Amino acid sequence: MEEEYLGVDIGGTTINLGVIQNNLIKKEDTILINKDASKEETLQSLYQLIHENLTTRVVGIGVGVPAVVDPVKGIVYDVQNIKGWKEVNLKLLLELEFNLPVFINNDANCFALGEFMYGKNKSSNSFIGLSLGTGLGMGIVINNTLYNGVLCGAGEIGMLSYKDGIVEHYTGSFFFTDYYNETAKSLAEKAEKGDEKALNVFNEYGKHLGEAIKSILYMYAPDKIILGGSISKAFPFFKESMFNILTGYAYQKQIENLIIDVSKTKGSALLGAASLCLQNK
Structure with a gap:
């Protein structure tokens, strides 16, 4: 069974998700972010997007967030343009929800890393x-x-x-x-x-x-x-x-x-x- 990973890019207006297999994006999905939504509402939207793209082949989730990030603990601070995301233990929340390893970094870092590795x-x-x-x-x-x-x-x-x-x-x-x-x-x-x-x-x-x-x-x-x-x-x-x-x-x-x-x-x-x-x- 070919392993899959989910790559998630949380932006200022959208959350984008890619299902990655063999270093290729085999499927993409996107939802809009409601700038007036509460912290919990935005989290629930993120959960739903991931659930809709989750298969038994997925072995890990990586997330890029427009914020300063503790990459070890997976805590995001002062997320730009998302209401209420001042301090969110995103790694813990996602691991509890999906029972998969989750890794978090800044969104621009993820872009640079992806471009460097795959460009x-x-x-x-x-x-x-x-x-x-x-x-x-x-x-x-x-x-x-x-x-x-x-x-x-x-x-x-x-x-x-x-x-x-x-x-x-x-x-x-x-x-x-x-x-x-x-x-x-x-x-x-x-x-x-x-x-x-x-x-x-x-x-x-x-x-x-x-x-x-x-x-x-x-x-x-x-x-x-x-x-x-x-x-x-x-x-x-x-x-x-x-x-x-x-x-x-x-x-x-x-x-x-x-x-x-x-x-x-x-x-x-x-x-x-x-x-x-x-x-x-």
Whole structure:
């Protein structure tokens, strides 16, 4: 019997689940998160999603959460965008519910780990996975090892002060809704049709993302940065302005061979979450 693992990616607006077998996603499922739901209601929704995809072949569950995480105890703290999830012993709750080993990490770390392990990034010694979604998440792989920091808090680039707020206000979905009253998706659809206003918005977005990437370069000097998340699909519309900002980076020799590209790996975050189980076997 081929073993299966469940990889779960809890995002700002959805919970995504993948059934993983032989390092491939054989099935995916998604539910929406009700931002006004209570802690218990959201937990029950998560339980139901897992139950609906559970088989006797499943031997472990890995979960990525947009929060700081104690990866040993499996406790998540201050989960972004989920009401009431200030301190949740998620590992214990899921293990009691499903009687399976459960492993928890930060969602951006799971994306970076999945992209590094299953994408074309094995030659990279200093790898960054950057998730462009509701916020801006970052995972760091150094010398083939995911770097967690204390409570999986390393790489919270989105929380750095920037302009009149923080970085992710200008590099996540907030930028489009708060400043232009439209979603990134709707603006991307307009940009596809050559809409000048939409193209200008993405041009501005690329500048902000470029500034964030400059900070990453100064801190970590990676040789590869892979972009994921829903906004990364609009990469052609902000690529040029992003790279233009990097011409102002102080150490040009350092980034002569730097690769910045969009993920081409299907379900990196789900694969990364499931791989937590394999790493802890």
